[in-house]
């Protein structure tokens with residue numbers, strides 16, 4: 001066990017590492033719609049290497065059944081009471097990379113869609129919440145900390161503390177991680193009361209109520225013993241009205257119990273030296289092959305084949321969050337007056353997609369808009385581009401900028417959330433930096449950062465050392481899991 005862990009345990013008067021149960025709606029590689037799944041899939045493996053027994057409880061979605069059914073073991077089953085409804089629930093067990101995963105099985109609630117949307121999603125995850133609470137005492141595993149993630153599991157601490165007193169083990173602690181505060185699980189109180197039997201007295205602004213709704217994430221913020229989010233800057237930002245989405249009050253009040261841990265990336269999957277998706281592999285000492293990746297990308301997508309022109313790329317969901325309004329405002333100005341190429345890989349809002357398609361027509365041979373989701377192509381873009389643009393309005397953590405740096409592609413980011421915490425802006429006096437940044441959500445500030453990047457591109461020594469510095473930065477998940485380990489220990 002690490003010395004650091006031992007000394008925290010000593011201070012707490014304990015000798016053993018706590019058992020952790022992670023509860024989440026998705027868990028990679030079993031089920032995934034976003035970054036949450038990566039954290040829930042990677043964290044327990046990494047914690048195991050640190051000596052913890054960390055397990056996961058997650059729904060048995062159809063996508064899991066289709067791929068893993070023969071490896072899954074039935075443990076026990078029971079009936080879950082959800083108001084007037086009584087539903088079958090099976091608890092299955094799967095061992096994946098040495099990590100035990102409990103799967104909550106219900107044909108009724110978990111089928112094709114991980115998230116059903118609207119009211120149905122409320123019922124889906126109210127069921128999951130009740131099932132987890134009823135199952136915990138029978139798992140044959142006694143967690144010391146239940147680690148909840150986002151609104152889908154945020155009601156767990158409240159129900160445990162208000163309805164299960166006595167039946168849960170003593171000293172059980174609850175951690176809530178907020179991956180994106182924009183999603184809170186808001187429903188009418190009558191509906192939530194009907195599903196989960198919440199007493200009237202909790203429907204007040206002090207507990208569950210927010211803007212006339214029962215808010216699952218708020219309940220988590222009130223009742224969890226500790227709250228964290230996916231970057232230190234985002235932890236500060238969500239205490240303000242601009243970012244807090246109505247939860248800034250409770251989060252400010254609990255600011256001593258709120259912290260941020262930045263996520264990492266899977267450095268085995270994202271490795272330019274071994275990545276099978278790349279036409280040529282490279283490392284920071286052999287960057288010539290990165291040029292080959294660029295030429296191959298240009299050839300495949302009909303861009304002028306020039307190694308001397310910088311490619312600015314975006315690999316992203318095309319939504320307002322990602323700062324597309326700034327891109328719309330500045331794209332023509334940038335493309336008309338500068339020798340540059342632009343590669344867009346993404347999908348999302350129709351208007352943004354249409355804007356990029358039209359831009360492709362205007363700048364044939366210089367701009368490519370690939371509208372869609374394509375994992376393999378994303379690797380080629382990270383390797384082939386010179387700069388990755390991420391002008392987000394808000395960004396809890398962000399992974400694209402870390403992947404880009406790993407591939408020696410310099411991020412140009414707005415200083416918010418995890419972007420601020422992971423990208424060190426270029427300092428023209430010291431030469432330090434791993435990318436470029438701008439502070440305000442303003443198209444001209446973004447343009448200035450892009451112009452600075454273009455300027456650096458013309459200076460090979462500056463560009464070379466920035467690329468090396470970016471590739472040397474450590475974004476492995478092991479770094480994050482050590483932070484989580486310490487957080488768990490301090491919670492005891």
Ligand code: ADP
Pocket residue numbers: 034035315316317345346347372373374375378397398399400401403
């Ligand atoms: P968010 O989770 O808010 O969408 P992140 O930066 O945290 O943003 O993670 C996005 C992940 O999804 C990155 O791994 C990125 O490479 C990937 N991604 C986003 N859009 C696409 C796309 N169109 N095709 C392939 N991968 C994509």
